Amino acid sequence: MLRILLKSLRTGVVTEPTPTIDDPELEKIGIEVKRQIDARFGGSLAVREVDAGSCNGCELEIHALNNPYYDVERFGVHFVASPRHADLLLVTGVVSRHMQTALLRTLEATPSPRFVIAAGACACDGGEFGVSYASCGAVENVIPVDAKIPGCPPAPVDLLRGILAALAVRP
Secondary structure, eight states, X not given: OHHHHHHHHXXXXXXXXXOOOOOHHHHHXXXXXXXXXXXXXXXXXXXXXXXXXXXXXXXXXXXXXXXXXXXXXXXXXXXXXXXXXXXXXXXXXXXXHHHHHHHHHHHHHSOSSOEEEXXXXXXXXXXXXXXXXXXXXXXXXXXXXXXXXXXXXXXXHHHHHHHHHHHHHOO
């Protein structure tokens, strides 16, 4: 044990320093999102993310929104576990036939007024999979969509921009 401790003291810190947020676009978009959320929802927007059949690339970028670098909660956006508490559905992936009913039930459980965003190329237009015996294709083939966020996968800043677009679509 002493040998391991001495080795770690000799080696020191080998990780790189934490990057600082130097993205003025992120701050500008975030402030506008916060302004829209404050005006419509009284301070916070609850998001329910639904994976309808994705490769999890989009989910990794959505999870990045919550990390300390992007920290989307400072703009009033938080993710919830139940669609009954959600204001916005964020759907990723092509809608597989097995997830079609679950997506419809999730939409029904989400109280009105609600927003639906299709995130990623697969959710927007079916991506590489399209419509087949195992896939319904794009999200809009199953439920109405308010905004689309293209990209494979979309970057966290693009996701925030898409949330802003969805809020701007309907007064």
